[in-house]
Amino acid sequence: xxxxxxxxxxxxxxxxxxxxxxxxxxxxxxxxxxxxxxxxxxxxxxxxxxxxxxxxxxxxxxxxxxxxxxxxxxxxxxxxxxxxxxxxxxxxxxxxxxxxxxxxxxxxxxxxxxxxxxxxxxxxxxxxxxxxxxxxxxxxxxxxxxxxxxxxxxxxxxxxxxxxxxxxxxxxxxxxxxxxxxxxxxxxxxxxxxxxxxxxxxxxxxxxxxxxxxxxxxxxxxxxxxxxxxxxxxxxxxxxxxxxxxxxxxxxxxxxxxxxxxxxxxxxxxxxxxxxxxxxxxx
Numbered sequence: 616x617x618x619x620x621x622x623x624x625x626x627x628x629x630x631x632x633x634x635x636x637x638x639x640x641x642x643x644x645x646x647x648x649x650x651x652x653x654x655x656x657x658x659x660x661x662x663x664x665x666x667x668x669x670x671x672x673x674x675x676x677x678x679x680x681x682x683x684x685x686x687x688x689x690x691x692x693x694x695x696x697x698x699x700x701x702x703x704x705x706x707x708x709x710x711x712x713x714x715x716x717x718x719x720x721x722x723x724x725x726x727x728x729x730x731x732x733x734x735x736x737x738x739x740x741x742x743x744x745x746x747x748x749x750x751x752x753x754x755x756x757x758x759x760x761x762x763x764x765x766x767x768x769x770x771x772x773x774x775x776x777x778x779x780x781x782x783x784x785x786x787x788x789x790x791x792x793x794x795x796x797x798x799x800x801x802x803x804x805x806x807x808x809x810x811x812x813x814x815x816x817x818x819x820x821x822x823x824x825x826x827x828x829x830x831x832x833x834x835x836x837x838x839x840x841x842x843x844x845x846x847x848x849x850x851x852x853x854x855x856x857x858x859x860x861x862x863x864x865x866x867x868x869x870x871x872x873x874x875x876x877x878x879x880x881x882x883x884x885x886x887x888x889x890x891x892x893x894x895x896x897x898x
Contacts, residue, residue: 676761677757677761677762677764677765677768678765678768680755680757680761680765681757681765681782681784681898682753682784683817683898684783684784684817684898685717686717686718686746686747686811686814687715687716687717687718687746687747688715688716688717688718688727688729688744688745688746688747689713689714689715689716689744689745690710690711690712690713690714690715690716690739690743690744691712691713691743691744691745692712692743693709693710693711693712694709694710694712694739694740694743695708695709695739696708696709696710696729696735696736696737696738696739697737697738697739698737698738699738700722700725700726700738704738707737708735708737710729710731710735710737710739710743714731715732716729716730716731716732716744717729717730717731718744718746718811718814719736719814719816720814720816720873721741721812721813721814721873722738723833723834724741724812724813725740725741726738726739726740726741727739727741727744727746729744746811746812747811748811749810749811749868749869750811750869752784752785752786752867752868752869753784753785754785755785756785757785759800762780762789762791762800762803763791763797763798763799763800766778766780766789766791766798766896767797767798769896771798771819771894771896772894773793773892773893773894774821774892774893774894775890775891775892775893775894776792776793776890777790777791777792777793777888777889777890777893777894778790778791778793778798778893778894778896779791779822779889779893779894779895779896780896780897780898781806781808781815781875781895781896781897781898782898783808783815783817783869783897783898784898786805786806786807786808786866786867786868786869787803787804787805787806788803788804788806788850788875788877788881789802789803789804790802790803790804790885790889802884804877804878804881804885805866805867805877805878805881806866806867806875806876806877807865807866807867807868807869807870807871807875807876808869808871808873808874808875808876809869809871809872809873809874810869810870810871810872811869813871813872813873814873815848815871815873815874815875815897816845816848816873816897817897817898818845818896818897819894819895819896819897820844820845820848820894820895820897821844821891821892821893821894821895822842822843822844822889822890822891822892822893822895823842823843823844823845823891824842824843824891825840825841825842825843825886826841827839827840827841827886828841828859829841829849829851830855830857834872836854836855836856836862836872837854837855837856837857837859838851838852838853838854838855838874838876838882839851839852839855839859839879839882839883840852840877840879840882840883840885840886841874841886842885842886842889844895847873847874848873848874848875849874849875850874850875850877850882850885851874851875851876851877851882852876852877852878852879852882852883853866853876853877853878853879853882854871854876861879866878875897
């Protein structure tokens, strides 16, 4: 009897010791399962946030790659400015010597519409301006995704399924097609926009009329497949003489008298496919 009691006592002590050792381990294991699940959830949330940040970073990168172009000039003497360039023009103000102005557009290299830093606008004679040299073309290309990201971020609308973006900085014309309320890049064409002395006008416009050929005596230049987007500003082929011979093959740099110059193949495609009232964005 004494032997059994001692044996039982030893068994009880062993059971208590095992319980003391095992129970904390069991509780720790259960607790860690919860922590592990919580960590997985937190890590999943962190990944989602990282993806959102990456998307924002991509958008930011696309926005940063697009630069609005400006043409600047210095007023070389106190100069009157006018409401237009015609013989019936009226003086509406003046610009002071050494004032820096932005060149908006020209008229036959003789008159320039300029804008001061404080917002004053007017036409001045070319003899009162020194225009900055043409800059180099930006060779940093954008990906298809970045082009689409930029255009869709800007929220442009068009009355047709086409939208045209002329990137003066890179001398490229992008044509985008509407797909389920988003713009998708359809075609990119090497271009030549206006020289600084005859800049391509910037802004938002609509495609207007078109024709197969024109020749301007004033500029002694013509082209095929012209498509108008604003007054005298056109998309058209390489520059030609009266006989239809190409006289300037330059593309990929500022070289035109203000229009957007395309290759013969691209100008024909543009003429045949881009619909009237399509939006044109030029920057």
